[in-house]
Amino acid sequence: MNRVFNFSAGPSMLPLSVLEKAASELVCYGESGMSVMEMSHRSPDYEAIIKDAEAMLRKLMNIPDNYKVLFLQGGASTQFAAVPMNLIKRTGKADYAVSGQFSGKAFKEAQKLGYDVKCIATTKDDNFDHVPVITKDMIRPDAAYLHICFNNTIYGTKYGYIPDTGDIPLVADLSSCIISEPIDVSKFGVIYAGAQKNMAPAGLTLVIVREDLLDYAEEKMPTMLEWKTMAENDSMYNTPPCYTIYMAKLVYEWILSIGGLDVMKEMNEKKAKVLYDYLDSQDYYIAPVKADSRSMMNVTFVTGDADLDKKFASEAGKAGLKNLKGHRSVGGMRASIYNAMPYEGVEALVAFMKEFAKNNPKK
Amino acid sequence: MNRVFNFSAGPSMLPLSVLEKAASELVCYGESGMSVMEMSHRSPDYEAIIKDAEAMLRKLMNIPDNYKVLFLQGGASTQFAAVPMNLIKRTGKADYAVSGQFSGKAFKEAQKLGYDVKCIATTKDDNFDHVPVITKDMIRPDAAYLHICFNNTIYGTKYGYIPDTGDIPLVADLSSCIISEPIDVSKFGVIYAGAQKNMAPAGLTLVIVREDLLDYAEEKMPTMLEWKTMAENDSMYNTPPCYTIYMAKLVYEWILSIGGLDVMKEMNEKKAKVLYDYLDSQDYYIAPVKADSRSMMNVTFVTGDADLDKKFASEAGKAGLKNLKGHRSVGGMRASIYNAMPYEGVEALVAFMKEFAKNNPKK
Numbered sequence: 001m002n003r004v005f006n007f008s009a010g011p012s013m014l015p016l017s018v019l020e021k022a023a024s025e026l027v028c029y030g031e032s033g034m035s036v037m038e039m040s041h042r043s044p045d046y047e048a049i050i051k052d053a054e055a056m057l058r059k060l061m062n063i064p065d066n067y068k069v070l071f072l073q074g075g076a077s078t079q080f081a082a083v084p085m086n087l088i089k090r091t092g093k094a095d096y097a098v099s100g101q102f103s104g105k106a107f108k109e110a111q112k113l114g115y116d117v118k119c120i121a122t123t124k125d126d127n128f129d130h131v132p133v134i135t136k137d138m139i140r141p142d143a144a145y146l147h148i149c150f151n152n153t154i155y156g157t158k159y160g161y162i163p164d165t166g167d168i169p170l171v172a173d174l175s176s177c178i179i180s181e182p183i184d185v186s187k188f189g190v191i192y193a194g195a196q197k198n199m200a201p202a203g204l205t206l207v208i209v210r211e212d213l214l215d216y217a218e219e220k221m222p223t224m225l226e227w228k229t230m231a232e233n234d235s236m237y238n239t240p241p242c243y244t245i246y247m248a249k250l251v252y253e254w255i256l257s258i259g260g261l262d263v264m265k266e267m268n269e270k271k272a273k274v275l276y277d278y279l280d281s282q283d284y285y286i287a288p289v290k291a292d293s294r295s296m297m298n299v300t301f302v303t304g305d306a307d308l309d310k311k312f313a314s315e316a317g318k319a320g321l322k323n324l325k326g327h328r329s330v331g332g333m334r335a336s337i338y339n340a341m342p343y344e345g346v347e348a349l350v351a352f353m354k355e356f357a358k359n360n361p362k363k
Numbered sequence: 364m365n366r367v368f369n370f371s372a373g374p375s376m377l378p379l380s381v382l383e384k385a386a387s388e389l390v391c392y393g394e395s396g397m398s399v400m401e402m403s404h405r406s407p408d409y410e411a412i413i414k415d416a417e418a419m420l421r422k423l424m425n426i427p428d429n430y431k432v433l434f435l436q437g438g439a440s441t442q443f444a445a446v447p448m449n450l451i452k453r454t455g456k457a458d459y460a461v462s463g464q465f466s467g468k469a470f471k472e473a474q475k476l477g478y479d480v481k482c483i484a485t486t487k488d489d490n491f492d493h494v495p496v497i498t499k500d501m502i503r504p505d506a507a508y509l510h511i512c513f514n515n516t517i518y519g520t521k522y523g524y525i526p527d528t529g530d531i532p533l534v535a536d537l538s539s540c541i542i543s544e545p546i547d548v549s550k551f552g553v554i555y556a557g558a559q560k561n562m563a564p565a566g567l568t569l570v571i572v573r574e575d576l577l578d579y580a581e582e583k584m585p586t587m588l589e590w591k592t593m594a595e596n597d598s599m600y601n602t603p604p605c606y607t608i609y610m611a612k613l614v615y616e617w618i619l620s621i622g623g624l625d626v627m628k629e630m631n632e633k634k635a636k637v638l639y640d641y642l643d644s645q646d647y648y649i650a651p652v653k654a655d656s657r658s659m660m661n662v663t664f665v666t667g668d669a670d671l672d673k674k675f676a677s678e679a680g681k682a683g684l685k686n687l688k689g690h691r692s693v694g695g696m697r698a699s700i701y702n703a704m705p706y707e708g709v710e711a712l713v714a715f716m717k718e719f720a721k722n723n724p725k726k
Contacts, residue, residue, distance in 0.1 A: 004396030008403040011605055019390045019398050026386040027379070033367030033683065035382050037564035037610070040371040040686055073436040073566060074587055077601040081585030114583045196602055201400035203436060203566045203604030220477045222444030224437055225585065238440040239559055241566030241604065242374055247400070320396065323403050 005345035008323035009153050009298060010176065010197035013340040018250045036246045041239050050235070050242075053249035060252055060261055063185050063208060068231040070207040071245050076102065076175045076194045079205065080109035082225040083147060083171055083190065088115050089216040090144035090169075097163075098122035099131045100152030101329060102173060107147070120146070127330075128155040130293035134163040144216070145169040145189060151177035153197070154327040156300035156334060157293040162187045169213060177297050178206065179255060180339055181265035189213050197297070198338045200248035203241045255339070264339055271337050271346045272296045278350045284357040288332075302332035305362060309333060312356055321349055368708035371686035372516050372661060373539065373560035376703035381613045399609045404602050413598070413605075416612035423615055423624055426548050426571060431594040433570040434608050439465065439538045439557045442568065443472035445588040446510060446534055446553065451478050452579040453507035453532075460526075461485040462494045463515030464692060465536060470510070483509070491518040493656035497526040507579070508532040508552060514540035516560070517690040519663035519697060520656040525550045532576055540660050541569065542618060543702055544628035552576050560660070561701045563611035566604045618702070627702055634700050634709045635659045641713045647720040651695075665695035668725060672696060675719055684712055 006013045029036045032045045039046040054069050063069060072078075083106070088094050093116040096107040104124075110117040120139060121132035131152070139146050146165050151158040153176040162184065163170060169189025178193040185191065190209045196202035207227060214228040223229055229237050255264055276294060279287040285301045287294075303309050309332050313325040326332040337346055369376045392399045395408045402409040417432050426432060435441075446469070451457050456479040459470040467487075473480040483502060484495035494515070502509050509528050514521040516539040525547065526533060532552025541556040548554065553572045559565035570590060577591040586592055592600050618627055639657060642650040648664045650657075666672050672695050676688040689695040700709055 002396050003391065006397050006401055008401070008406070011401055011403060011602065013401050014398065016390070019400070023386050023389040026389060027382045028366065033365050033685070034369050035377065037382070038369055038371070038374055038376050040374060041565065043371070043686065073438070073604075074441070075436070075601045078437070078585065078587040081587065085585075109586060112583065112586065194602065196605075201604075201606040202404065202602045203607055220475065222441065222448075222585070222588065223472060223475065224441040224444065238438045239374065239557065239565045241436075241564075241607070242559075243564040244566055244604070244606070322396070323406065 004320045004322050006322045007335045009336045011202045012197055012336055012338050015254050015340045018254050021250055037243045041236055041242050049246050053245050056252035061185055066211050068209050070230045071235040071240055072205040072207055073241055075205055076173050079192045080106040084110040084115045085221040085225055086217045086227050088144045091142045093143055094145050095120045095139050095143040096147045097132050097134055099149055100128045100155045103149035129288050130290040131157050131159050136164055136166050139168055143168050145171045147171045149173040151295050151297055153298050156289050156295045156298040158295040160292050180268050180297055182261040195248055199251055200244050204244040268296050271343055274346050275299050297338055299335045316352055319352055321352055367683045367685050369685045370698045372699045374565045375560050375699055375701050378617050378703045381617050384613055400606045404599055404605050412609050416608050419615035424548055429574050431572050433593045434598040434603055435568045435570055436604055438568055439536050442555045443469040447473040447478045448581045448584040448588055449590050450579050451507045454505045456506055457508050458483045458502050458506040459510045460495050460497055462512055463491045463518045466512035492651050493653035494520050494522050499527055499529050502531055506531050508534045510534045512536040514658050514660055516661050519652050519658045519661040521658040523655050543631050543660055545624040562614055563607050567607040631659050634706055637709050638662050660701055662698045679715055682715055684715055
């Protein structure tokens with residue numbers, strides 16, 4: 001098997017050992033006589049899997065007991081609607097910081113639903129090359145929550161700090177940085193994340209919600225979007241995405257086996273450093289993101305010449321470095337180096353970048 | 364490997380050849396150098412998979428060109444909200460027939476959302492032992508749609524006919540009978556189905572919707588629940604449940620390879636006949652469902668003695684016939700014999716039933 005280095009922003013690489021384990025027990029799981037894909041979600045075998053997945057994630061992220069862990073469907077995009085529908089009744093209005101495309105979508109979704117929402121900070125005028133500085137006084141004192149997107153996949157930025165929102169619950173989309181490093185869950189009211197970047201295949205959405213925030217759901221909202229209903233039913237109000245949860249469990253198990261999120265962070269920092277150090281050491285490629293907002297997961301760069309960018313992505317692909325083309329909305333290149341990207345992948349990328357720069361002098 | 368016969372109502376058995384193929388290419392798909400689980404949903408490799416899945420399903424079900432096929436998340440339970448949110452604006456009110464638990468949930472969800480909905484027929488007073496007879500004059504002439512659940516998993520009933528609703532769109536939940544036999548799609552306005560019974564692992568929801576019904580969505584509804592948005596984005600408004608769609612494709616491929624839905628129906632009829640013929644030939648077990656409403660997919664029966672029922676499910680499990688316990692809301696036994704259940708499984712079940720009756724005389 002000729003395995004490539006896949007720099008896709010998501011769905012993205014999974015650890016090889018996880019894929020191999022999944023393949024080895026796909027047809028028959030343990031002594032069950034069936035595939036995990038075939039198990040009733042109410043069977044003891046499957047209940048053990050989903051309970052283990054939750055227990056492992058709680059251990060990994062050190063999730064306090066007063067937070068519920070929900071395994072849902074629909075992606076972060078569904079949570080863009082679920083967040084205001086579950087929370088806005090707390091006070092009747094909510095604030096948003098817009099630091100890129102997905103936080104913008106979250107804000108627009110709340111507007112579309114007719115809610116009183118305000119964008120209190122945005123870096124749009126700077127092409128989102130950094131995240132906003134948010135201080136408590138910027139937030140409306142009677143906001144039901146402040147919503148942020150912690151890591152901006154498309155622009156390659158990340159909050160280098162957790163905004164202090166005082167008593168106002170902080171709601172954060174962590175889709176592209178969840179379980180990449182330790183994070184203090186107690187600083188958040190709600191954390192949510194699509195699984196398809198660091199956690200599992202696509203089709204699973206994680207919601208971590210503080211228990212006291214479960215009591216504000218709209219009456220006239222889809223039951224399937226109610227966090228409280230899902231919490232009361234241990235994510236099994238209806239059939240959950242069973243196999244994808246099992247895959248997440250294998251990924252959690254893998255991270256625990258290598259030493260947890262402290263070790264994961266070290267590994268991720270090391271990978272990101274190689275890439276950023278190289279970018280800072282030369283002037284063929286430009287890294288548009290301001291230093292204090294650089295993402296550890298998504299590293300963006302351009303040559304400054306759209307044709308060269310195109311050639312870069314194409315030739316890299318042929319060299320086994322896949323999906324380096326930037327998002328269609330911004331162009332350039334983007335290397336997504338999530339947990340499962342090996343160090344060797346980043347080394348190979350830097351080597352390719354050097355070679356490409358040498359072989360393709362700018363006019 | 365000691366493979367069991369799994370009579371689970373869903374998630375349920377998948378064809379062994381499908382599981383084996385999935386296992387063989389889980390780590391590396393074709394020449395891609397990666398797992399399908401790792402593919403960007405915007406990559407040519409993955410786009411080929413989802414396009415093939417749709418093309419195969421269209422061929423299998425003979426879906427007319429003026430119907431859109433959507434691959435969504437959230438289960439049929441999410442569609443219980445999506446149906447009225449997408450359609451009720453057509454006239455402002457809608458009608459429901461309640462033939463079991465899930466059609467009841469669909470009706471209640473529409474009520475919860477505050478809509479003017481009416482239950483025009485129910486067989487609740489008969490413990491749902493048959494489906495209602497629905498005639499055109501029972502439906503409000505200005506109903507936006509009539510909603511039915513075509514096969515009732517829990518009670519083991521199925522509509523033996525497609526209700527004639529005239530110009531009023533018929534909306535049907537086909538979760539537990541989809542692709543089990545040919546069905547005339549043109550008689551429906553909308554068909555939807557959770558995948559985890561006949562189609563794929565849990566985490567995928569199929570919606571087949573007539574194009575002229577895409578224009579009635581509420582303004583203030585979650586974007587992710589809008590069929591039109593999903594149709595305009597070929598089910599990729601956000602990241603779809605990529606791997607589960609790939610699994611569905613393998614299942615469609617399998618059915619096409621054995622001859623399509625005509626052959627599938629023959630096989631399913633043969634399995635159901637063995638079981639119903641035995642039930643009709645003896646008086647130890649009672650089959651509560653009226654003859655004209657019998658489901659080909661879910662066969663329910665009781666001994667009439669709750670202790671014996673319990674013993675039956677337990678001993679059957681030990682004999683490799685798993686998940687025969689009826690739904691917790693009705694008790695008794697239920698054998699779900701979906702597409703992937705081999706004929707040998709039903710034979711083994713009947714043999715076990717005979718043996719059990721002999722060894723456990725009623726007092």
